[in-house]
Every structure is written in structure tokens, then in C-alpha cells.
Amino acid sequence: MLKISNLHARVEEKEILRGINLEVKPGEVHAIMGPNGSGKSTLASVLAGREDYEVTEGTVEFLGKDLLELAPEERAAEGIFLAFQYPVEIPGVTTVNFLKTAINQIRKYHGKDPIDAAQFLKLMKQKAKSVKIDDQLLRRSLNEGFSGGEKKRNEIFQMAMLEPQLGLLDETDSGLDIDALRIVADGVNELRSANRSFIVVTHYQRLLDYIVPDFVHVLYKGRIVKSGTKELALELEEKGYDWIKAEADAAEASVA
Amino acid sequence: MSNTDMQTQLLSDFQAYQNGLNGKAETPFNQLRRLAMDNFSNLGFPTTKHEEWKYSNVKKLVEKSYNFHPKSEAGEDELSALPIPDLAGNILYFINGIFHPELSTLQTPDDKLKIITLSQAITEFPDLLNEYYGKFTDNITESFTALNTAMANDGVVVFIPDNTTLEEPVIMRMIGDVREENVGSFVRNLVVVGKNAEVKIAESFRTLGEKSGFVNAVTEIIVGEDARVDYYKVQDDNDESFHIGTTQVYQKDRSYFYSATVTINGGFVRNNLNLILDGQHINSYMYGLYIPDKKQHIDNHTLVDHRKPNCQSNELYKGILMGKSTGVFNGKIFVQEDAQKTNAYQNCRNVIVSDSATMNTKPQLEIWADDVKCSHGTTTGKLNDDAIFYMQSRGIPKQEAIKLQLLAFAEDVVSQIKIDGIRNYLEVLIREKLHGN
Numbered sequence: 001m002l003k004i005s006n007l008h009a010r011v012e013e014k015e016i017l018r019g020i021n022l023e024v025k026p027g028e029v030h031a032i033m034g035p036n037g038s039g040k041s042t043l044a045s046v047l048a049g050r051e052d053y054e055v056t057e058g059t060v061e062f063l064g065k066d067l068l069e070l071a072p073e074e075r076a077a078e079g080i081f082l083a084f085q086y087p088v089e090i091p092g093v094t095t096v097n098f099l100k101t102a103i104n105q106i107r108k109y110h111g112k113d114p115i116d117a118a119q120f121l122k123l124m125k126q127k128a129k130s131v132k133i134d135d136q137l138l139r140r141s142l143n144e145g146f147s148g149g150e151k152k153r154n155e156i157f158q159m160a161m162l163e164p165q166l167g168l169l170d171e172t173d174s175g176l177d178i179d180a181l182r183i184v185a186d187g188v189n190e191l192r193s194a195n196r197s198f199i200v201v202t203h204y205q206r207l208l209d210y211i212v213p214d215f216v217h218v219l220y221k222g223r224i225v226k227s228g229t230k231e232l233a234l235e236l237e238e239k240g241y242d243w244i245k246a247e248a249d250a251a252e253a254s255v256a
Numbered sequence: 257m258s259n260t261d262m263q264t265q266l267l268s269d270f271q272a273y274q275n276g277l278n279g280k281a282e283t284p285f286n287q288l289r290r291l292a293m294d295n296f297s298n299l300g301f302p303t304t305k306h307e308e309w310k311y312s313n314v315k316k317l318v319e320k321s322y323n324f325h326p327k328s329e330a331g332e333d334e335l336s337a338l339p340i341p342d343l344a345g346n347i348l349y350f351i352n353g354i355f356h357p358e359l360s361t362l363q364t365p366d367d368k369l370k371i372i373t374l375s376q377a378i379t380e381f382p383d384l385l386n387e388y389y390g391k392f393t394d395n396i397t398e399s400f401t402a403l404n405t406a407m408a409n410d411g412v413v414v415f416i417p418d419n420t421t422l423e424e425p426v427i428m429r430m431i432g433d434v435r436e437e438n439v440g441s442f443v444r445n446l447v448v449v450g451k452n453a454e455v456k457i458a459e460s461f462r463t464l465g466e467k468s469g470f471v472n473a474v475t476e477i478i479v480g481e482d483a484r485v486d487y488y489k490v491q492d493d494n495d496e497s498f499h500i501g502t503t504q505v506y507q508k509d510r511s512y513f514y515s516a517t518v519t520i521n522g523g524f525v526r527n528n529l530n531l532i533l534d535g536q537h538i539n540s541y542m543y544g545l546y547i548p549d550k551k552q553h554i555d556n557h558t559l560v561d562h563r564k565p566n567c568q569s570n571e572l573y574k575g576i577l578m579g580k581s582t583g584v585f586n587g588k589i590f591v592q593e594d595a596q597k598t599n600a601y602q603n604c605r606n607v608i609v610s611d612s613a614t615m616n617t618k619p620q621l622e623i624w625a626d627d628v629k630c631s632h633g634t635t636t637g638k639l640n641d642d643a644i645f646y647m648q649s650r651g652i653p654k655q656e657a658i659k660l661q662l663l664a665f666a667e668d669v670v671s672q673i674k675i676d677g678i679r680n681y682l683e684v685l686i687r688e689k690l691h692g693n
Binding site for chain 2: 098102106
């Protein structure tokens with residue numbers, strides 16, 4: 001589904017991704033872990049197409065297409081969804097209106113007619129229930145005045161509505177208490193299927209108790225320095241990142 | 257100096273009119289006009305050296321030549337080219353500042369709403385005119401207002417008696433007919449809303465034709481004790497037009513006044529909105545929206561004069577500036593010594609969409625009372641890139657994302673307009689304009 005090869009990206013003069021290789025097959029859940037500043041969130045942003053980052057080298061293939069050639073909205077229409085670490089507040093635009101516009105733009109991209117209003121409302125009610133989000137909240141300006149938990153649930157709700165092929169979760173667990181975390185994880189698990197994949201970016205192992213990954217990768221200084229299964233996450237929880245940093249720094253020194 | 261050319265032309269027009277008055281020259285009404293003309297000829301047209309005109313240069317206006325006495329043949333056929341769909345209520349048509357009763361429709365019976373021309377009012381309602389006409393406008397230092405007071409000899413008095421609630425709005429459609437030539441016009445209306453009366457009023461400005469129109473408009477609105485007035489000024493003129501208008505509001509005890517000034521199009525627009533709060537427990541709301549593009553220039557000057565205690569005023573003006581347009585917002589709040597317990601809020605927010613657009617904002621608070629709550633704020637910035645990317649990441653193309661945000665920004669001014677036909681008309685115009693940019 002997704003194949004990242006030797007991906008390099010930078011912000012202004014600072015190189016943040018320094019050769020990422022990762023392949024995600026349909027139905028798989030990959031967790032990306034790593035210390036602060038390792039490039040985890042950058043990877044998610046680059047995949048979603050944020051303009052602040054410049055890709056200097058490498059390729060990303062998504063469902064047979066060159067992802068890096070596509071505008072962010074085209075990536076979304078092709079099936080990529082980024083759940084933001086810091087969802088943006090948009091005054092004056094209700095979640096309902098926003099999602100209707102999004103769904104219709106994606107339908108337009110695929111040459112389909114706009115969604116029937118009744119069908120849209122029905123879909124919305126059903127999905128809102130699954131992430132325990134209040135109907136009234138969706139009639140308010142997008143994320144404006146929402147609590148941290150409400151914002152994150154709204155992200156998962158939007159993902160449920162847009163039914164992407166690949167969900168990118170950027171530190172969705174940050175700032176959530178255990179109850180909110182469980183609701184968010186349940187929402188994600190409900191969306192798991194044989195042909196939908198996820199990349200879960202997280203600093204802590206905690207989220208992975210609820211969203212159990214098939215693979216865990218550790219990102220450090222812009223590279224994946226270790227990959228394993230869910231046991232790797234447990235090991236990181238127990239031992240911290242220092243031993244991995246030391247290993248990686250030693251390996252880099254010996255190459256140099 | 258071409259400045260003096262227009263001035264000379266107007267002075268000689270005025271003199272010719274005075275010579276034809278035959279004995280009516282000594283009415284108080286005419287004395288006011290002569291005084292105003294004296295003031296105008298002393299003041300002349302303002303230059304950018306004048307503090308109030310620093311960012312709005314009328315040089316291009318005064319260098320043009322205008323016919324101030326045109327004959328317009330515009331009738332129903334021509335006006336149908338300027339529709340406002342589903343507009344219901346009392347609709348008054350003015351062409352080049354002249355009231356056309358034959359084109360107008362009145363729904364409200366005469367005992368609840370009186371519409372009389374100024375010249376009728378001089379003979380039939382001299383007391384009403386003496387009490388209010390030109391009493392609150394600044395004919396001394398404001399040269400365009402003085403000029404209007406001197407020159408305007410048509411227009412109407414709208415009178416709503418005490419304890420009358422008008423279900424049907426009063427809509428004044430000001431059409432500038434500039435199909436044949438440049439036309440200058442003086443629009444002057446007086447609205448008197450009696451005690452405990454209630455009305456919704458709209459003024460719509462449109463141009464018919466491609467030439468330049470110079471509209472000098474003054475509307476006076478008297479809001480009686482416990483009266484409630486909603487007032488909307490909406491402008492969609494051509495790019496050659498000059499509009500210099502003043503809305504002068506005088507509020508009495510416990511009255512409520514709500515205004516929305518929405519400028520969609522116009523070459524050069526200066527709107528003065530002046531409120532005098534001369535009573536207690538008054539509520540005043542001033543909203544504005546301007547969305548200039550190309551080289552359009554839109555200037556809003558507002559003044560709230562708190563004269564008595566326990567009143568509140570609330571102001572929000574919003575601008576979307578595109579192309580090479582320029583905008584000006586100048587908001588004055590005066591709180592007089594007597595006006596204790598005043599609450600006065602002012603906010604002006606602008607979004608600059610293009611690198612070539614500019615906005616000048618100036619809040620001006622002068623407070624002589626000590627127990628008041630006043631605040632003001634202005635922001636001028638670009639659209640939030642994070643919000644645009646957020647929308648894109650959900651499948652909404654960049655241009656759509658920008659439009660959606662701008663529409664949302666404009667929405668809270670327009671959504672409050674209580675005349676359905678006017679609100680719908682504006683929503684369509686705003687969509688069209690943002691779509692074209």
C-alpha cells in the first residue's frame with residue numbers, strides 16, 4: 001500500500017528526515033516511536049503533504065501512485081488521513097459543514113455526485129455515536145473551544161467519516177486521560193480492516209496497549225534505527241530510549 | 257485648480273437656485289442651506305492634510321466633471337436589470353438622489369408609516385423639520401455634509417409614529433443612473449422613529465451603467481424613547497463610482513439601534529456613521545463588512561458619542577482585502593463627563609488576502625468620565641496557513657479552503673441581518689465576489 005524509500009526532508013536548512021525506508025501492507029498497523037525531536041511528526045506531516053517541509057531525496061509510493069507529486073487534498077482524496085497532534089480551530093465553519101464539504105470534494109475528485117443530505121446525516125449520526133461525540137458539538141465551529149479530548153475524538157470521528165485507506169495518527173494520545181484514550185483507541189480499532197492500514201506515531205507505549213501494532217519502529221535522528229514487533233514497545237517502556245540512542249550513535253560513528 | 261472648478265460650479269448652481277426661490281428664501285430650512293453653503297465654500301474639499309481624510313484622497317473625484325442636474329429616463333424596465341430577489345416590504349426608489357413615488361411600493365398603511373418628500377415636509381411638517389433636520393449633522397466642519405445640506409432638495413422624510421411596530425421593512429433603493437454621463441447627486445433622507453416604535457430600514461446603493469457617479473448622501477435617523485431600529489446600508493456600485501455618505505443617528509432614552517454597513521463594491525467609498533447617545537440605558541450596535549478588490553478604496557469612519565450614563569455600545573467591523581485595494585477604519589468613541597457606567601467596545605478585524613492590499617486602522621478613544629468600561633482592538637493579518645492545510649488534508653482544495661474561511665469570516669456580520677431579501681442578496685454577492693478572486 002505504502003512504500004517509503006530513502007526519504008529525506010528538511011525545514012529551511014535543517015535536515016529532519018535522513019533516509020526513511022518503510023513498507024506498509026494492507027491491514028497492517030505500524031507504530032513509529034522515538035525520542036522527542038527524532039522526526040516522527042515530520043514523517044506524518046510529509047506524508048500528508050504539509051508545505052513547510054521540503055523533500056530533498058527519496059520516493060513515496062501510495063497505492064501505485066507517486067504520493068509526493070500530489071497536493072494535500074489529492075492525497076486525502078486518494079485515501080490518506082492525518083489525525084493532527086494539534087487540531088486547528090476554524091471559527092465560523094461547523095464540523096458538519098466542513099465534513100460535508102470535504103466528502104463532496106473527495107466525491108468530486110472521483111467523479112461522483114454530491115452526497116445525499118439525508119444519507120450524510122444518517123452516516124454522521126452513526127459515526128458520532130461510535131466515537132461518543134455529542135451531536136451538538138458537531139454543529140459548533142470546528143474545534144473552537146473544544147477540550148483536548150473533544151478535539152482528538154473529533155479527529156477520529158472525521159477519520160471514520162472519510163474512511164481512508166491509510167490513517168496517520170500523530171501523537172493522538174498526547175494530552176488524553178485514560179478514558180479519552182480508550183474511546184479514541186476503540187474508534188480506531190473499529191476502523192481496522194483487512195485493507196485499511198495505520199501508522200501510529202507516539203512517544204509512549206501506553207496507546208499501543210489499546211491499538212495493538214503489527215510492527216514497531218524506532219525513529220532517531222531522522223532514521224529508523226530499530227524495528228520489531230509489539231514487544232519492542234514494551235522494552236522501550238521499561239528501558240527508555242537511551243540504549244537505542246547509544247546503539248545508533250555508535251553505529252553511525254563506525255560508518256563515519 | 258480643478259478643486260475650485262467643481263466648487264465654483266456648485267456655488268453657481270446654488271446661487272441660481274436661490275435666485276429662483278421668490279420669497280421662500282427666508283424659511284428656516286433655506287437659512288440652514290445658505291449657512292451650510294457658506295461653510296462649504298470656506299472649507300472647500302478636504303485634502304489628505306486633513307486628519308480625517310489622511311488616507312482617503314478625493315483629488316480624483318474633484319478633478320472629474322459631473323452633471324448635477326441630469327434627467328434620468330430609467331423606469332421599471334431599466335431597474336429590473338438591478339434586481340434584489342424576493343425583497344418584500346415598503347420599497348422606495350431614488351434615481352440620482354430623486355425620489356420616484358411612481359416606481360415605489362408602499363405596503364404599510366399611512367397611519368403607521370408616512371413617506372413625504374422634503375419639499376412637502378417644508379410646508380406640511382415644518383415643526384418636525386425644525387426639530388430634527390440638520391440638527392445633529394456636522395454642517396460646520398464636515399465639508400461634504402455641509403455641501404449635502406446646502407444642495408439636497410429632494411429625498412424624503414420617513415416618519416413612524418409613537419407606539420408603532422412595522423412588520424414590513426422600509427427599503428430605500430438608491431440607483432445611480434450613469435449610463436449616459438458622469439452624474440453627481442445629493443441624497444438626503446430623514447427618518448424619525450417615534451417613542452416605542454420599531455422598524456427595520458435598509459439603504460441599498462447600486463449603479464446603472466459604466467460611467468462615474470458621485471453620490472453625496474446624508475441620512476439622519478432619530479430614534480425615539482424606547483424605540484428599536486435596525487439599519488442596514490449595503491453598497492454594490494461600479495468601480496468608477498465615488499460614494500461619500502454620512503449616517504447621523506440620534507438616540508433617546510432606552511432606545512436600541514443596530515446597524516450593519518456592508519460594502520461589496522465601489523470605486524471610492526467613504527462611510528461616516530455617527531451615533532449620538534443622548535439618553536440613558538441606550539443600546540447601540542455597529543457592524544461592518546467590506547470586501548474590496550482591484551483598486552477599490554473603502555473607508556469607514558465611525559463615531560459613538562456617549563453623552564449620558566448607563567449606556568452601552570458595541571462595534572465590530574470586518575474587512576477582507578484583495579487585489580490592490582485599500583481599506584480604512586477609523587473608530588472614535590467619546591465618553592462625556594456625564595456618561596458614567598458606560599460600556600463601549602470596539603473591534604476591527606481584517607484579513608489581507610493579497611500582498612498588494614493595504615489596510616489602515618485607527619481607534620480613537622476619548623474618555624472624560626471615570627467609571628466606564630471601554631475596550632478596543634484591531635487585527636490585520638493573513639489567513640491562517642495551518643487552517644488551510646488542515647482543510648486540505650481532509651480533501652478540500654486550497655482555493656476552496658480559502659473561500660470557506662473567508663465566507664465564515666464574513667458570515668457573522670451578514671447572518672444577523674433581519675431583512676431576508678437583503679441578507680440573501682448579500683450572501684450571493686459575497687460568494688460571487690470571493691469566487692472571482
